[in-house]
Amino acid sequence: MADEGSHTDLPAVTETVSCTSGTEPALVSQWVKVRERLRVEVGDVEYRTWLQQIVLGPLEEDEITLFLPTRFLRDWVRGRYGDRLQELWRNENRAVHHVELQVKRVSDAVTAPVAVETAAAIEIEAPAVQASAVQDARHDLAAPLDPRFTFDSFVVGKPNEFAYACARRVAEKPSSPGFNPLFLYGGVGLGKTHLMHAIGSELTSGGRVSVAYMSAEKFMYRFIAAIRSQSTMEFKEQLRSVDVLMIDDLQFLIGKDNTQEEFFHTFNALVDAGRQIVVSADKSPSDLSGLEDRLRTRLGCGMVADIHATTFELRISILEAKALASGVAVPAKVLEFLAHKITSNVRELEGALNRLIAHANLFGRSVTLESTQDVLHDILKAHDRRVTIEEIQRKVSEHWNIRLTDMSSARRARAVARPRQVAMFLAKQLTSRSLPEIGRKFGNRDHTTVMHAVSRVQELMERDVAFAEDVELLRRMLES
Ligand code: ADP
């Protein structure tokens, strides 16, 4: 929910816009809004580097033309902002369906002053974006740290304990031998950025250490912007004056040779001066082919820590921590269900939980397995796969802690026979296999055995609520 009051302290401004002559005033003011919105989204520096030079062209039928002075700029803007420009235009003017970007030095471009209450005219969805853009402009060099990403809010488990310990160590004692640089790597959404921000917050909380955190992408923009404005010396000095430099998602520099070169020199200068470097990437230094050898070598010289994919246990712990912090009661069964279903990464897991929580808060209803399925329908669907009998057998054995081989063994002890019956029941419910086919997968049992299992489980479910819940949970977990 946007904080309505937050735009009122922004002054109304008079904008100047480049457009080809004869452009409709209405179109010009729509363009102002599109531009302004984009500026808020991408930040001042990117905006000035790439977008400010766009000249508004004509609207013909459903296509609006925008001009850029060089092919390079045109391709860049098209690649990075093309879709977004289109969306923003469409929001302003329903008639616009396409945005055409053309290379043209527009000689007859006129500069039209348009008085608009820019800030008031734009609904800003997330005040946070606006705030960060403002902050961004204030200290141009680094990106602000997200106050939510602290060590305290980071849940530690087997897959990330080493990376966590290294991050803590660097936060306690930057530039210790053996920990410089600290290189964190792992797949998306596993907590690299979170740990970097945590280091930054910890170090800056004392106020004596200056920390610059930025994505490798931002590093490149800043660098290019510095070249364009002929202020590379200033850029270098700024960078080299920090105590701790953190560059996130270094893999972005693959193929960007000049920026890599600049980073390499900055890196050396800082390390030689006893400053701390923290870098993250999606792969280990040795696997980052495409980065210069000498850079890879230096990156691997300090501490290299990987974050592994989450385990079920870690996912549960994270969900428990986040649910607790939210103050909304989320039943353990729901958390289990989510941890089973959403295994890709923490970001998606968190997103799913946040939606549940928001929903519960909004409608004042308690969270149940049913409401979860409902609210997260689309997310869960994206994570669905076809269920196989093998999977059913595996999940059921895990659930009751029996050996997978017992699914097809001849053992008849209740502790084994009951789960086996449940697995047969679920196989019948969730797959299109016939009774004889199912029987074969369970140690060549007869189809009448499967039939018996199905009716036995149904019977039990009616009599025993706890058992019914177990089966239901398994079914939901497996369901496609
Ligand atoms: P990455 O940079 O590796 O792609 P992020 O650090 O952006 O991932 O993490 C994605 C989201 O998941 C963030 O909201 C972060 O707070 C959360 N997250 C990741 N790992 C953990 C963890 N161990 N404990 C708590 N939250 C986590």
Ligand code: MG
């Ligand atoms: Mg990240």
